Amino acid sequence: MIGLSHYLIVSAIIFSIGLVGVLRRRNLLMLFFATEVMLNAVNIAFAAISYYYNDLTGQMFAFFIIAVAASEVAVGLGILIVLYKKYGSLDLDDLANMRG
Amino acid sequence: MYEMIAFYLFSVLTIGLFLVTVMSKNVLYAMTSLAAGMVLISGFFFILGADFLGVVQLIVYVGAIMALYSFAMMFFDATRDIKEKNTSNALVFLLGGLSALVLVLMFAAPIHSEAIQALYPMHEGAGNAQDVGIVLFTKYLVPFEVAAVMLLVAMIAGIILAGKKMDISLTEDISADDEILVVKDEK
Incomplete structure (x- = not known):
């Protein structure tokens, strides 16, 4: 039988995949993808807790996370397009021009 | 039984697809595997009885966000492989795994799971969409x-x-x- 801990473990695994992506990636677009992976992992955990505790609050928070993710993508992609027009690259090492 | 099969199938496929997203050098591969993984995550929501959340996941994530990414892809050179100067992989994996573990422990430690009681319990007769609507437009x-x-x-x-x-x-x-x-x- 599938319990709450199964879902939480899957969610933790997916979250750590996203975290590895955030730490590893140097391309800004790929960094965005890794962020989406992390947000989805949290959504799974929320939906699972909502189901096993018979409570709707988790699903509500998942909805707001989806709304936040949508606006994050809208603004972030706009910034990426501006950056690409200005520098011709999305690599973080190329964009880092403040060296202390 | 079917729930078990579906759970294991979805989890293995999702983890594999998200690994492709994180590891791939090609932007198009990463994007398509991310979209497929999100479709499978909505499968998790349907198993968990959160029908409305699953539909929203399909519409917003797979429909809107991935479409936005693919439109943005027209501004970038998507066919070329991404060259990244990676620092040592083992260290990153170790750090990522450890910090995820610490996060999980941190958030799981203070929870007394018996003490949790439902703040907005689901109603027996009503469907999930009705329940969500009632709670969303009141509380x-x-x-x-x-x-x-x-x-x-x-x-x-x-x-x-x-x-x-x-x-x-x-x-x-x-x-x-x-x-x-x-x-x-x-x-």
């Missing part, structure tokens, strides 16, 4: 409206950032503006 009305305003702000920001020459009006010529200004000056 969570203010966050809902704030989220709507936030999405509007994000939409305007996206239009302003991505559109070019937004300071010049496309529908009216500048001489008309001058006339309006002249009228204002005369008043």
Whole structure:
């Protein structure tokens, strides 16, 4: 039988995949993808807790996370397009021009 | 039984697809595997009885966000492989795994799972969409409206950032503006 801990473990695994992506990636677009992976992992955990505790609050928070993710993508992609027009690259090492 | 099969199938496929997303050098591969993984995550939501959340996941994530990414892909050179100067992989994996573990322990430690009681319990007779609607439009009305305003702000920001020459009006010529200004000056 599938319990709450199964879902939480899957969610933790997916979250750590996203975290590895955030730490590893140097391309800004790929960094965005890794962020989406992390947000989805949290959504799974929320939906699972909502189901096993018979409570709707988790699903509500998942909805707001989806709304936040949508606006994050809208603004972030706009910034990426501006950056690409200005520098011709999305690599973080190329964009880092403040060296202390 | 079917739930078990579906759970293991979805989890293995999702983890594999997200690994492709994180590891792939090609932007198109990463994007398509991310979209497929999100479709499978909506499968998790359907297993968990959160039907409305699953539909929203399909519409918003797979429909809107991935479409936005693929449109943005037209601005970037998507066919070329990404060359990244990676620091040592083992260290990153170790750090990522460890920090995820610490996060999980941190958030799981203070929870006494017996003490949790449902704040907004699900109703027996009503379907999931009705339940969600009732709670969303009573208890969570203010966050809902704030989220709507936030999405509007994000939409305007996206239009302003991505559109070019937004300071010049496309529908009216500048001489008309001058006339309006002249009228204002005369008043």
